[in-house]
Amino acid sequence: MDNIYPILAIDYGKKHFGLSISDNxxxxxxxxxxxSITKNRNIKIIIQEISEICKEYNIKSILIGQPQVFSENxxxxxxxxxxxxxxxxxxTNIPILFQDESFSTTEAQNMLRFSxxxxxxxxxxxxxxxxxxxxxxFLNSKKKRKWKITTYLKCPWL
Numbered sequence: 001m002d003n004i005y006p007i008l009a010i011d012y013g014k015k016h017f018g019l020s021i022s023d024n025x026x027x028x029x030x031x032x033x034x035x036s037i038t039k040n041r042n043i044k045i046i047i048q049e050i051s052e053i054c055k056e057y058n059i060k061s062i063l064i065g066q067p068q069v070f071s072e073n074x075x076x077x078x079x080x081x082x083x084x085x086x087x088x089x090x091x092t093n094i095p096i097l098f099q100d101e102s103f104s105t106t107e108a109q110n111m112l113r114f115s116x117x118x119x120x121x122x123x124x125x126x127x128x129x130x131x132x133x134x135x136x137x138f139l140n141s142k143k144k145r146k147w148k149i150t151t152y153l154k155c156p157w158l
Contacts, residue, residue: 004061004095008032008054009135010088011065011101011127012081017046018127020135021057026142029135031128043087051091062094065101065134099138104130 005026011018019032032053035046053059064085067077085096108129112122 004097006057006059007061007063007097007135007138008050008057008059009063009065009099009131009138010050011104011131011134012084013127014080016124016127017050018129018131019050019053020128020131021059022135022139026139029132029139031125031132034124034127036124043084047087047091050088054092054094059092059094061097062088062092063097063099063135063138064088065104065131066098068100068102097138099134101130101134104133107133 005022005024007022007026009020009022009029011020015037017035019035020029021032022029035049037043037046054062064081066081085098088094089096105126108126111129111133112125117125
């Protein structure tokens with residue numbers, strides 16, 4: 001996988017899917033939107049919309065947040081995410097990556113609270129900011145690994 005950017009990050013939820021996107025160089029994550037399942041908008045429509053977003057932004061990879069599994073409830077959630085991931089892969093044919101999204105929603109809530117926003121009025125923002133949080137963590141971790149590799153390659157004593 002030579003170029004994985006831009007990346008579309010998806011914060012999976014039963015009814016809400018927060019979306020975030022990276023820039024073409026994999027440096028900055030930005031919130032995009034929240035897609036929600038409603039009476040007239042089922043999972044198939046959500047998948048279709050994600051596929052259209054991937055085309056519009058020329059997405060090279062999709063990053064899906066996964067919780068750590070400590071309980072049966074989290075295990076069920078992971079199975080739902082795995083199923084969702086397969087549907088995304090079948091409809092987009094774009095490589096799927098996974099990132100630990102533990103505490104991303106809590107961090108998103110804290111960010112909104114510290115910026116002076118009322119959490120109750122920001123429900124539609126939390127999911128896309130949570131996606132932005134774990135996408136930025138992913139981008140930062142890729143930069144650190146790349147820096148370590150190039151540093152080792154440039155060290156004359158290695």
